[in-house]
Amino acid sequence: MERGTPEMLPPPPPVVPPNVVPQKVAIGKRVPMARPGVAIRGQSISLLVNHFKVTVAKSEGYFYHYSVSIKYEDGNPVDAKGIGRKILEKLHETYVVELDGKKFAYDGEKSLFTIGPLPQNKLEFTVILDEVSSNRNTGRGSPEADGSPTDLDRKRLRKQSRSKTYNVAISYAAKIPMQAIPNALRGQDSEHFQESVRVLDIILRQNAAQQGCLLVRQSFFHNDDRNYVDLGGGVFGCRGFHSSFRATQGGLSLNMDVSTTMIVRPGPVIDFLLFNQKIDHPSHIDWVKAKRALKNLRVRATNSNREFKISGLSDFVCKEQTFSLKQRSEAREVEITVYDYFVNERNIQLKYSGEMPCLNVGKPKRPTYIPVELCSLVSLQRYTKALSNFQRAALVEKSRQKPHERMNALKNGLSKSNYAAEPLLQSAGVTISTEFTRIQGRVLAPPKLRVGNGEDFAPRNGRWNFNQKKLVEPVKIERWAVVNFSARCNMQNLCKDLIRCGNMKGIIIHDPYVMIEEMAQSRRSPSPIRVDDMIGLVKSKLPGPPQFLLCILPEKKNSDLYGPWKKRNLSELGVVTQCIAPTRINDQYLTNLLLKINAKESVLGGLNSVLTTENAPPRPLPLVYSKPTIIIGMDVSHGSPGRDVPSVAAVVSSRKWPLISKYRAAVRTQPPRSEMIECLFKPTSATGDAGIFRELLNDFYDSCGRRPEQIIIFRDGVSESQFNQVLNIELEQIIQACKFRDEKWEPKFMLVVAQKNHHTKIFQANSPDNVPPGTVIDNGICHPRNNDFYMCAHAGMIGTTRPTHYHVLYDELGYSPDDFQEFVLSLSYVYQRSTTAISIVAPICYAHLAAAQMSQFLKFEDLSDKSSSHSGGGGPTVPELPVLNEKVRSSMFFC
Template sequence: MKSSKPEALPPPPPVIPPNFVPQKALGPNRVPAARRGFGTKGQKISLVTNHFNVKLSNTNDHFYQYSVALCYEDGSPVEAKGIGRRVLDMVYQLYNTEMGGKGFAYDGEKTLFTVGPLPGTKLEFPVLLENMSSNRTARGGIPDGVETKRSRRPPQSKSYTVKISYATKIPIQAIFNALQGQDSEQFHEAVRVLDVLLRQHAAKQGCLLVRQSFFHNDPRNSISIGGGVLGCRGFHSSFRATQAGLSLNMDVSTTMIVKPGKVVDFLLENQNVRNIREIDWMRAKRTLKNLRIKTFPSNLEHKVIGLSEKSCRQQKFLLKQRNGNSPSDPIEITVSEYYAKHRNLELTESHDYPCLDVGKPKRPVYIPLELCELISLQRYTKALSNLQRASLVEKSRQKPQDRMQSLMGELTRSNYAADPLINSTGIKISTTFTQVEGRVLEPPKLKFGNGGDLLPRGGRWNFNNKTLIEPSQIKCWAIVNFSARCDTNSLSRDLLRCSKAKGMNLDEPYSIIEENHQSRRNKAPVRVEHMFEAIKRTLPGPPLFLLCILHERKNSDIYGPWKRKCLVDFGIVTQCIAPTRINDQYLTNLLLKINAKMGGINSLLSVECLHSIPLVSRVPTIIFGMDVSHGSPGRSDVPSIAAVVSSRKWPLISRYRASVRAQSARVEMIDALFKPVSPEKDEGMIRELLEDFYQSTPKLKPEHIIIFRDGVSESQFNQVLNMELEQIMQACKHLDDTWNPKFLVVVAQKTHHTKFFQPKSDANVPPGTIIDNKVCHPKNYDFYLCAQNGPIGTTRPTHYHVLLDQIGFSADDLQELVHSLSYVYQRSTSAISVVAPICYAHLAAAQMSQFVKFDDMSDTASSHSGGAGTSGGGFTQIPKLHQKVCSSMFFC
């Protein structure tokens, strides 16, 4: 195999005019690669998967798509979500004949589908729908019980007009074409119709719908995770095109819902306070907004839009009176007086607290808290705390056989065969799991510091009697303690003992610096400043490393300011810990992180040391891992953080560095890969990483560029190929116009619903299990890999999609490379579920996002070149790392 000679990067040719404005060229219209072959290596294993075969008999029929418009009687459009299904159900009941007796699948918004056409291309139907809410409550400025023009009909009803217009038709044959590997633009539209059928079937059963998952109103499916939040277990179902034909993929799914019951009880639990006097009402307003409540004794439903500004005892509104048949002047009355005089209800709990506002912004409707209950099956969309997240993971686990039984039970309960509309499509869904053949790959051998190889067993290994292969040397370092409970002297002694056993050159700490007791009352940034003042007083110069002990709580408020101070302002590598129990295993894991951050390597693949990785070890190769982390749900003001890590010191594939940028909130495509600001200067992430590779390798340009991308859906694959890859290619051209590296682009997906089971075992599939047949794509190049050991719950495989391979890997070589990259994660002694570069990118993005307290950021600040602030793109930027640590594995 041809190897590259060292050569310098020539200066970029000055062909770009000085005043140019860079454009995001899409380049050629690349599409995902077709499968080249199947893997053969590994021990064969028989498995079943949660895919159920689907037969379609009406191949010559068409799905007809119609647009749906809902209007009030005055012609204004209906904007309220959730009313559409009730209105369309009434259309089906009242106008079945006018619609030709046809059933339809309605997506809940603006589209419905039928099998065969409706009688006309434009249909219009009036519908009178009983309203679930009532205006017989304390309404600000509106007389109680006074008739208006719209109240001559029963006071709890509304009139709608439904307009149905023909849009297009979709051949069912498109599904069969795609299953045979033919390109079919209409395949996704046809499968969408089938998915809408399942959603409508679940809606008829009163389920909560969340995309393609549905949740029954059954208390037995709910688990409490604290804070007034329940984890509600339901089921995901979607149709997939596979090599074995069309299949229904069913899986257990969980969503967060608010705990139904009294609003006051929910707020007490949500805010973890004991009585109503301690409730933070601003926080309560944010939490309750848009939730639906039921009032009693009237038993009517309303949506919360906010809280009253004053308490029930003080909040006044104008109540219009009736004197005989003519209205009299309105009187001003408080909410408490209204309920006492006009409803004969004496308020006992909520006199001195705000009311719920269930009206409209300019027409408030006030209801006392004690008369309100939260209705069931309402999603909780706020971010979960660490404790809630841990509780959810623990309580929602299911062993493989339990999961299989749940799925079979739900498939029986759903009874799709009884739905007349599903039957009219000719769908027949199998009731047995699909059988597949997998292969279990041999784990890669690992090399340690004392020269011996080790073969991991069960996806795990340990460092007992092993030393680090490249231990770092740490001379000037210190321990800083923000926690009063940790015995720092004992920790220091044990850490030195353990580091010596692992071959690490760790000197005694220069000092152990305890936080001043008075400082603990200050805010986190002030506490960090005081600690650094103490460090400057105590140490003779800047330390190489700081071990920081935090309070027992994870994600302490100290963490972000501390990391920023160390990595941005001073360029000091730091490791934070919050120990509860310290033993040798804890210390070994701690040393693995410290050694990697300080430039050492804990273990290497044997094939890495022998330079025998096919197509990687003989040709200069750089490996990228790319990921984007988003803010909490509902936080559109918090930017997304994009991270790209790259391998360095080829032919190694175990050492990485990171480049991180902020970008607009909730944007998945990375837009800072290539950022030319002049003919000579590119401030993009890729150039930064390529130059690092060039300097560390020594003076070689990569001929092969391998890209692992995380977090994108199948609908975004073309954007990865035509936007992100194009930026990377442009970055290469900007460095050297004659340089043409070859690319491999692989997307890794964890958020899918395919699981694999051993038919007669409650154990998970063994680590190294790979599947590239039967349930994989009929044309495109993909495979599933369970690299990790799954001791609890049901293992989720990673779904790898090969979008482009210009390098020419065989199926076996590529699958073994991916498998091996699950064993090079330096902070772990077990194989991980996805390749290490992607894990590192995720860690880098998460850690950099901690540098900025986005909750406290103003909308105006400095640009990326300075501190944290707002860039010209309108989003908060993150600070640059100090030169001393920017090429380190600070994220490890």
């Protein structure tokens, strides 16, 4: 047998325990279902997983939880981020006897945990902390002095100490039984398990903080130049590690993975600004942009070696910005510029700063100014703004690690963390193995595909191509046109090659009716105006609406023309359009382009390939094909960090049952950063919008003449803490939408959450290559009770394959584990845009595409004008998306 060829094991008996099929219950009562068993089909494969076995020798006793309150001497609470750890470290160092020698784990905010109780339930301490980062002022609007004080400076230092006093109160809050961990690992429900594991996670975070790491949720990043990769624009990618404890079938494990965050390029502030603005000389700095980029960053003044936080810039340049300086006699004050103060009073030479604003590191009413060239950005400061396309591509390229590289990095990270010497873990009886967990996985056979002329074939290594093959349902494109916003593309050659390649794939493409170049005078106009001008040209040159428009854009990815162009065509004109920004055109590029065009024309019947089981017997997925079944994919797209733009919820549904390769989408806006989909069902609506799900049910009935008896839902983008909301809010809306259509209609439901944003990685035990496509794991590292599994459906060609983690939360269909895993694998092969198996089921990919495309519609909208309340009155308003034209509403416009 060839290496990597799955060998099918005999199927298990099709028996599903009756107690695993959930009953419909009242809202708020559904919980994730239990695992009905494990699957056995497929070829066995030996795997290693980045879960490190944890043993807990001590099951008796308690973690004690205490609330922490930190205040200044005047009673005001301390809210400065990061100072809490320094204060608590100083407290432990000063009052070790009063704490009975106990060590504690502090979360950096308002909680600390000990093993066993502190001497008293309430303790109060006074902590004096040297202010390494204090903002000491020497007068109103004063500059920061250097580190060599004169007699006058020494006098001031005595008056204005660099130390501050804090009052810390520690109060008993609760105790958490350590027994909760072994109870949960035995599959018993334990309300204290998450709390106890949280304590262990906090211990790891504190361990990293004590090593000087940057902490980002459960990840930590060392200050080491070897971990930095330059992304351009003054931004570095910083490689670190994620670590978290997880309950699995094999016991408690530490999931450790390589993690990356973005940080500001450390070093001189001027250098950062040159990189950030892509300029070559300080005289070219745009200080409006610089103010936005620098605000709230921490700098170290090289003349005093003290740290400050930037609050803004001075109103005037350094040679003109004045402040009041007290004379030695202290009898009077004189006005002096910041430049003169540093050059003449401090004898510090300034090369550039005279004509630049100063950094303001003081308070709004008491500014403190430092010349820019005397400041350096402190290391490990997160960069939280949206990355450019170039930076995002650089991050992906430079973050890739082959499987053996990632495994070596994890071994080194685990060794460097030295958890074996962590005293709190020792006190809790916790030991962490340094060996990867070894488990047996299975490789499922790929489904067979059908293309044109009834040709069937089996993909190899998760891939196939259309060389010498035709599409299974090619469309005929007769009335179409090309519009060109780019002067670089030769339209005649492109159309000629597209027609030739289309004929090879079975797509009959006539010559375009017209090819339209953008008028030169339009190119300097705003993007919406450029689109309006082009639409006007199209209308004037065509006798009627085109069947299809090919649009050539000047920039690849996120062109400002993309959103307005799609909006005008899809919502107003009802025309399917394909946008391209070609750099190199060959047959492979044209084939990929034709796959998208053919799929977009699905109203006319376009399909590229299908499973052999979709339109002809035998059907090995009887639960889908025996009864009318609708397959749903749901996702929510959020705006870039820092932008208060609406979230976009997209739901796609299969159509023309028994096909499972054709879909349509319904999309709505909802409040920013809202993850739960709020508009699945609307019993009454002033706008006539009945909700997403009723729209999709109507379409399913129209496309196949029957209503679904089974509804399979795949939900993306939610964490485990949100599972109950998906079960009891979103699923309930869907059930109510069905009842609203017919009170007696009771279809059966299945709800599955798919997660890509996790840190489990799978490696072959006996090979440096990625795991083969179709690899599945439902033992060893999965949940001890719930119904979940990991699947690598695709072939990882670059970097290390990330499996998708599927959680079956609800199942009234009675799927066996084997049948369902094969069904999920099949749904990874019906994605019409590519000739590879994809990493997650196609309905979720389509939902993501639809949400991303429709969110572009809002890019140039005045959100204050076109808005409607989605919150029942009085709440914030959310702009509605334009309604898609009925001509394209049922198409795969998003493909």
